[in-house]
Amino acid sequence: MSLNPGKGRGRAGASHAPRRNAPPREPEPTGFAARPNAARVAAYAGFAVLGVLVAIAGTLVQAAWFPGGLIIALAASAGLFYGGRMLTGTQIGALAPAAGWFITVFLLLSGRPEGDYVFGDELGLVLFMLGGTAAAVMCATTSKVPQSAIRSGRSGT
Numbered sequence: 001m002s003l004n005p006g007k008g009r010g011r012a013g014a015s016h017a018p019r020r021n022a023p024p025r026e027p028e029p030t031g032f033a034a035r036p037n038a039a040r041v042a043a044y045a046g047f048a049v050l051g052v053l054v055a056i057a058g059t060l061v062q063a064a065w066f067p068g069g070l071i072i073a074l075a076a077s078a079g080l081f082y083g084g085r086m087l088t089g090t091q092i093g094a095l096a097p098a099a100g101w102f103i104t105v106f107l108l109l110s111g112r113p114e115g116d117y118v119f120g121d122e123l124g125l126v127l128f129m130l131g132g133t134a135a136a137v138m139c140a141t142t143s144k145v146p147q148s149a150i151r152s153g154r155s156g157t
Helices: 038-064 064-090 094-109 121-142
Strands: none
Touching: 038 064, 038 094, 038 121, 064 094, 064 121, 094 121
């Protein structure tokens, strides 16, 4: 440490302590308390509509080609949920298409007064509902969107 106040690491003016006479600031609200972003709200609505469309298409495909159609329908649903999560960077990005998907599948399950269902058989019905719900929960409850090692500057191993 130097005795010269202008040189060295021990300068009095280089203190990183917060100013004591500054008025306290309130932190910015996050989550549902934050101001709504119009673009993000529109994206959530768009993802909900896509969830409805994927549910209708998945219902028809899984009933038409049972083993392969079920896999295609579940892959499309999981891709939509994960894509919503990645594009928005929020958990609501996965929940918006999942809500549209789940409501549509539930309405299609209710059937008609004659007793007809859109679904082909009971096994496909159960697997489509449970698989889609599991995919939605997994995509919505991931703690953080993974960061690439290239973008962070780390070489990674």
